[in-house]
Amino acid sequence: MDEFNALTSLSFRADPxxxxxxxxxxxxVVRLHPGLIESHHVLRYRDIQAILAAPDRFSSDRSLLGGGELGDANLAFLFNNMISAGGEKHRRLRMIGNRVFMPKMVERFRPAVEAVVTERMEMALSGEEFDLVEDFAAEITVAMITAILGLPRSDMCDIRRWTAVLGENSGATTWLSTMDPEMLERGRRTGLEMTAYFQDYMNDRRARPREGDLISDFMAVEVEGQRLSDDEILSMAMLILLAGNETTTNLIVNFVRLMDAFPNAAAQLRANPDLTVPAVEEVLRMRNSIRNIDRYALAEEEVAGVTVPAGGLVVLWLTAGNRDPDVFDAPNVFRPDRYLPGTATPKHLAFGGGPHFCLGAPLARMETQTTARAILEQTKVVELTAPPMFGGNASFDNITRQMVRFHSG
Structure with a gap:
């Protein structure tokens, strides 16, 4: 099934x-073995939802993949955090994470988001053509993430480079039939570079304690008499940097792309910008940034009539579940009012589900809602002036370049 490969199929990367x-x-459920290990791909909403709700049967613990080259290929050494933990370790990390990601934390960064959105809109409204990805969306999300972590915004180039390399490696063992030594080495070097970068900032916080950023918060917070270890702080910080940067950048870009693809919906939104909040939820449903996530069966399991062996890799295609016609009416149509308060629309799967529901969801929503509203209120038309350049890994709904021009009148 060559057309169904997130790394090698160009057509699938462009339109899966x-x-x-x-x-x-x-x-x-599709059993595949295009890569170094066999994988079971789950595509229906209710099956995905059930697996997400059963961490005692389907674990996110990447150590189950094994060590050596397999673990290195998927950069397992970077993920000593909530995404990859299970059982008691996940419960402890989640409690500490919840303490840090309280609603008041999200709100304290709203002025930073509004300021950088204002700055980027001024650039965008100059009338010149620009890259929606790097010149606009990434500038907003990196500014937000660096503010949250207490890092200098001038490090953006390094941050975007790390994101690109690690995104390229994601799922390598699932999709590649032979180990790519160059990809493996790029990922290894990038992981070590990131680790050294954050270690310097941890050392700085210890020497000069301060308040107001998440590295400091992670170092100080205590739950049930326990604190995060240094390795856990490093991994949590890197998780926020990578996930918060790439996913929200993609989400802002995908909002604009859906506006272009559905002009009637765009007109509806411009006439009523108060629909921004439900519209962002609809973007999350239709074009969620992370298309699939992995789980590992802790025992032999049956999913939709297919037997998954103990230790088997299960790939949950969130984006397929979000377009399941048994759950969503007209699933391929962008409806800004689908998630109006009071409607009975099922929840989308963009942020996962169960105990591993994305901790950064409120931040991603706040950034995207703020940006989307500014675009709706300050532009009449967003013109896509060139075809998009697609990313190298269809596990993510991202493009690497989209030239546009904003028109205010």
Whole structure:
């Protein structure tokens, strides 16, 4: 099934939805072995939802993949955090994370978001053509993430480079039939570079304690008499840097792309910008930044009639579940009012579910809502002036370049 490969199929990277829809309708669970390990791909909403809600049966613990080259290829050494932990370790990390990510923390960074959105809108409204990805969306999200972590915004170039390399490596063992030594080495070097970078900032915080950023918060917070270890602080900080940067950048870009693809919906939004909040939820449903996530079966399990062996890799295609016609009416249509308060629309899967529901969801929503509203209120038209350049890994709904021009009148 060569057309269904997140790393090697150019057509799938450009538009995976027809393939995912056909596989979802025909099988629901697809057993594949294109890569170094066998994988079981789950595509239906209710099956995905059930697996996310059962961490005692389907674990996110990456150590189950094993060590050596397999673990290195998927950069397991970087993920000593909540995404990769299970059981008691996840419960402890989640409690500490919840303490740090309280609603008041999100709100204290709103002025920083509004300031950088204002700055980027001034640039965008100059009338010149620009890259929606790097010149606009990434500038907003990196400014936000560096403010949250207490890092200098001038490090943006390094941050974006790290994101690109680690995104390229994601799922390598699932999709590549042979180990790519160059990719492996790029990922290893990048991981070591990031670790050294954050270690310097941890040392600085210890020498000069301060308040108001998450590195300091992670070092200080205590739950049930326990604090995070140095390795856990490093991994949590890197998780926030990578996940918060790339996913929200993609989400802002995908909002604009959906506005272009559905001009009637765009007109509806411009006429009523108060629909911004439900519209962002609809973007999350249709074009969620992370298309799939991994789980490992702790024992032999049956999913939609397919037997998954103990230790088997299960790939949950959130983006396929979010377009499941058994759950969502007209799933391929962008409806800004689909998630109006009071409607009975099922929850989307963009942020996962169960105990591993994305801790940074409030931040991503706040950034995207603020940016989307500014675009709606300050532009009449957003013109896509060139075809997009697609990312190298279809596990993410991202493009690397999209030239645009904003028109205010």
């Amino acid at each position: 939805y027809p393939v995912l829809a056909r596989l979802r309708e025909a099988a629901g």
